[in-house]
Amino acid sequence: MTRLTRPDLDALPDYVPGRNVADLARELGIAEAIKLASNEVPFGPLPGVPDAVAAAVANVHRYPDMGVVQLRDKLSDRYGVPASRLVTGCGSVALSEHLVKAACLPGDEIVYAWRSFEAYPIIAAGAGAVSTRVPNTPAHGHDLPALAAAITDRTRVVIVCNPNNPTGTAVARAQLDRFVDEVPSDVLIVLDEAYREFVTDDSVPDGIEVYGDRPNVVVLRTLSKAWGLAGLRIGFLVAQPEVAAAVRKVVTPFSTNLIAQAAALAALDQEPEVRRRAALVVAERDRVTEALRKLSVDVPDSQANFVWLPIADRTAGFAAACESRGVIVRAFHPEGIRVTIGTPEENDAFLSAAEAALS
Ligand SMILES: Cc1ncc(COP(=O)(O)O)c(C=O)c1O
Numbered sequence: 001m002t003r004l005t006r007p008d009l010d011a012l013p014d015y016v017p018g019r020n021v022a023d024l025a026r027e028l029g030i031a032e033a034i035k036l037a038s039n040e041v042p043f044g045p046l047p048g049v050p051d052a053v054a055a056a057v058a059n060v061h062r063y064p065d066m067g068v069v070q071l072r073d074k075l076s077d078r079y080g081v082p083a084s085r086l087v088t089g090c091g092s093v094a095l096s097e098h099l100v101k102a103a104c105l106p107g108d109e110i111v112y113a114w115r116s117f118e119a120y121p122i123i124a125a126g127a128g129a130v131s132t133r134v135p136n137t138p139a140h141g142h143d144l145p146a147l148a149a150a151i152t153d154r155t156r157v158v159i160v161c162n163p164n165n166p167t168g169t170a171v172a173r174a175q176l177d178r179f180v181d182e183v184p185s186d187v188l189i190v191l192d193e194a195y196r197e198f199v200t201d202d203s204v205p206d207g208i209e210v211y212g213d214r215p216n217v218v219v220l221r222t223l224s225k226a227w228g229l230a231g232l233r234i235g236f237l238v239a240q241p242e243v244a245a246a247v248r249k250v251v252t253p254f255s256t257n258l259i260a261q262a263a264a265l266a267a268l269d270q271e272p273e274v275r276r277r278a279a280l281v282v283a284e285r286d287r288v289t290e291a292l293r294k295l296s297v298d299v300p301d302s303q304a305n306f307v308w309l310p311i312a313d314r315t316a317g318f319a320a321a322c323e324s325r326g327v328i329v330r331a332f333h334p335e336g337i338r339v340t341i342g343t344p345e346e347n348d349a350f351l352s353a354a355e356a357a358l359s
Contacts, residue, residue, distance in 0.1 A: 012122060012126075015119060033327065034328065037338075041226060041277055042343045048266040049228070049263050049266045053259055056261075060258060060259070066253060070261070080209075085239055086244065087244050088256040088261075089236070095220060095247070096190070099220075099247055100127045100129060103156045104124075104157060106127070106129070107130065108129050108157075109130045109152060110157045110159065113135075113147060114134065114135060116166075117161055121133075134147045139300060140168075140169050140308060142161070148179055158183060158190070160176070160190070162204065162207070164304075165304065166330070168302025168304045168306055168308050169302070173205040173210065185216055188243070191217065191218070194224070195226075198303060200282055204303055212238055222236075227264075227267045232260040284342075284343075298310060309337040311336055315334060319331035329350070
């Protein structure tokens, strides 16, 4: 058959979403599996969000506000940056795509740590950019000096995922200060802070507060995790006005949809509840980490809403054993398993499955 699409995409891995409850019902006959595979927060939508969504439904025959003015103004107040520096999008992953489209020509390079968020290689390849992957340290964190050293004349973007998905590790301010100073001024430094709300270590900097004024820094945030809007797809970035304007030029028109805008406005009124929920997640994260360490798993300290089990070639067996006990975790062959922190009961179910799987 005549080739109709780009041959270079054949080599690209498909984005593998977390397995879901329907998969286990179909394959294993388990009706009510526990999903700890996609880093959502388990407590349902924030108060006020369902009503805001229901009210917005009446207007879905209209396009949303393309300028996202009300929401950008609210984000501007909340995060202390002018609306001209904010761009919203259909999830922060779509914004990363738009950013790369705005920054890279085919053949340009994007440098990032590995393992890190599995969308990065797909986004790079989609833009025809070359991925430079820099292995994590033996402690599963970003190797910032090696990331800086991997930058060449062709590099347009370097990504720091802080905390890192899937390992949960975070880089501290002293190291990040040095890195940001070292990266050439014509390379965009993208700080992907999807899990910022779960950070409890004071040495881990808030990218917007600490680096937001640097001309070549872009901070990505999402409302999918702590703010509970994963199903509606909404995130935002903070950049200098010129960078933000360039990204806005390539954003898919109207891609911050009408319901997502309404839900985000309602969610942003619920900050105390977000903090309360994040604190519950953090307490459970620390409990699960300790319990796994007692099972002799060398879990690195996590600053996110998930933990990393670096069990190498045992990943497939471990994930299958958990699934047979009704718990869905995320396997990254051949390095490890990522487990999202759920409710205390869900975490207990995971810990018993883990104990059985490891014995
Ligand atoms: C590091 C990181 N960045 C971005 C995202 C995507 O977030 P969104 O749902 O806003 O596209 C994720 C989601 O898992 C993530 O782990």
